Amino acid sequence: MVRIFKHFVPVQILVLVLADALILVGSMYLGIALRFYGGDTGGLEEILPIFPKAIGYAIVMLATMTSMGLYMRDVAYGSPGYYLRLFISFAGGTGMMVLVFYALPGLFLGRGAFGFTVGFAIIGTVLARGVFVRVVNHDVLRKRIVVLGTGSRAAQVGEILRRENLNHKFQLVGYLALGSAHQAGFGSAHQEVPAGEILPSDAPLLATSIRYRVDELVVAVRDRRNGGLHMVELLECKLEGINVIDVSSFFERETGHVQLDSLNSSWMVYSDGFCRTSGRGLVKRIFDVFVSLILLALTLPVMLVTALAIMLESGMPILYRQTRVGECGEPFEVLKFRSMRVDAEMDGKPKWASAGDNRVTRIGAIIRLLRIDELPQIFNVLRGDMSFVGPRPERPYFVTELSREIPWYQSRHSVKPGITGWAQIRYPYGASVEDARRKLQYDLYYAKNHSLFLDLLILFQTVQVVLFRRGAR
Numbered sequence: 001m002v003r004i005f006k007h008f009v010p011v012q013i014l015v016l017v018l019a020d021a022l023i024l025v026g027s028m029y030l031g032i033a034l035r036f037y038g039g040d041t042g043g044l045e046e047i048l049p050i051f052p053k054a055i056g057y058a059i060v061m062l063a064t065m066t067s068m069g070l071y072m073r074d075v076a077y078g079s080p081g082y083y084l085r086l087f088i089s090f091a092g093g094t095g096m097m098v099l100v101f102y103a104l105p106g107l108f109l110g111r112g113a114f115g116f117t118v119g120f121a122i123i124g125t126v127l128a129r130g131v132f133v134r135v136v137n138h139d140v141l142r143k144r145i146v147v148l149g150t151g152s153r154a155a156q157v158g159e160i161l162r163r164e165n166l167n168h169k170f171q172l173v174g175y176l177a178l179g180s181a182h183q184a185g186f187g188s189a190h191q192e193v194p195a196g197e198i199l200p201s202d203a204p205l206l207a208t209s210i211r212y213r214v215d216e217l218v219v220a221v222r223d224r225r226n227g228g229l230h231m232v233e234l235l236e237c238k239l240e241g242i243n244v245i246d247v248s249s250f251f252e253r254e255t256g257h258v259q260l261d262s263l264n265s266s267w268m269v270y271s272d273g274f275c276r277t278s279g280r281g282l283v284k285r286i287f288d289v290f291v292s293l294i295l296l297a298l299t300l301p302v303m304l305v306t307a308l309a310i311m312l313e314s315g316m317p318i319l320y321r322q323t324r325v326g327e328c329g330e331p332f333e334v335l336k337f338r339s340m341r342v343d344a345e346m347d348g349k350p351k352w353a354s355a356g357d358n359r360v361t362r363i364g365a366i367i368r369l370l371r372i373d374e375l376p377q378i379f380n381v382l383r384g385d386m387s388f389v390g391p392r393p394e395r396p397y398f399v400t401e402l403s404r405e406i407p408w409y410q411s412r413h414s415v416k417p418g419i420t421g422w423a424q425i426r427y428p429y430g431a432s433v434e435d436a437r438r439k440l441q442y443d444l445y446y447a448k449n450h451s452l453f454l455d456l457l458i459l460f461q462t463v464q465v466v467l468f469r470r471g472a473r
Helices: 011-037 043-067 080-103 111-136 152-163 205-211 231-239 247-255 265-270 278-314 362-369 377-383 396-405 409-414 422-426 433-449 452-467
Strands: 002-004 007-009 143-148 170-176 216-219 243-246 319-325 331-337 387-389 418-420
Touching: 007 011, 007 247, 007 452, 011 043, 011 111, 043 080, 043 452, 080 111, 143 152, 152 170, 152 247, 205 231, 216 231, 216 247, 231 243, 243 247, 278 331, 278 362, 278 377, 278 387, 278 452, 319 396, 331 377, 377 418, 387 452, 396 409, 396 433, 409 433, 418 452, 422 433, 422 452
Parallel strands: 143 170, 143 216, 216 243, 387 418
Antiparallel strands: 002 007, 319 331
16 A cells, blocks of 8 residues: 555556557557658657647546546446446547547547547556456455464454455464463353364464465454563564554554544544545635536526426425534534425434435435435535535434434544545445444545545546445435
8 A cells, every 4th residue: 555645545446547548648659650651751750749739638547537436446347337438538538638628729630540540559458457466366465464363353354355345465374372272261161263263372472474385464462461471472573574564553544434333532542544634624724615606607507497397396495404523523504405395304413314215306316316406515515514525414313313423423524624525435325323334434434534636536537426326326
């Protein structure tokens, strides 16, 4: 993993992005060269100064490919969904480049050369990704890890590796019990990992690590001071080049969320993140206003049509105002296009939205599916109640209930709520306490590691959430 502005990015993904960038730039050079040798005598003069155009093309295409989720782990190479996303990426990127050519005549590229460029780029990216998948899945690149502990936290590591499809990255060598059963808290009654996967602990930790060719040790004990964990032995391993990481940081790094079951106060306090500075807040505010004004200009016709459709179907009001909990727990009124009947909560008690909810109108179902109902929140962003990217704001009633049920829930209010967020692109729509708990893990990751880079990444990937209808209800 490489940390870019506090966000963890897999090295494999960075390599894939770099490979795609080189292919896209090279495709434009090849396209122009082929067009020249096909008889265009002016092509040779354009080959040297083409670099700015090639870089621009690569940036546009990388942005569209990111927005289609082609750098996400859960998009399987070779699946129908993969090819659909690739087609949309190239169609969208090509359309954007055509607009650029007409808006900036100095960057214009002939139809023949551009056609060859797109063809080479498609062939190159498909072939490169096929090679990439085979190389990445090779056993020689898998990192060998040993988990220190045999209790519930240790068992979660194996579960996460399976659930998050991380077995191509890691080979779980086994678990290592520390200290006596009573000291470590994993006696026979507390042992929660398969007995056959527990390694013998008859040698010093360094010797055991060398014997099993360990690349990384994951510390998964509940109490480091009284859990049989010897810091001197861990230091010896670290000095020998073996990475040592605690289980909470391991989960955060590999899954993109903060695992609540392994969380403790000391990790929240001493780990990197959860920083609030005036400079960062100012940059985020400028970013919010800039993006909101652009989106407002682009979506104003859509909002006018939506308002008319709501009024014709179910009358007034068009907008729905609802109290939500914002930054630092402060309440504010969120704006949405009304998608339910006016009498949706006649009993006065808040209710979770559910699949096939009969309170949703016909127009409401459409605008929910396309996320159009959220567009009036642009005004909330301009007003400063919300950010463009952040945890989704909840109603005070649900916040009170969820705070009783879920530890650390109030921590999500350390940042401004957003129209879209890390949880929205990583977890499907949920309407239960367990769903709220799972989404909180992503919200905490965002609150801990938010940056302009992560905000841009979330904005790009929100496009594929809307297009492929992930999470709408």
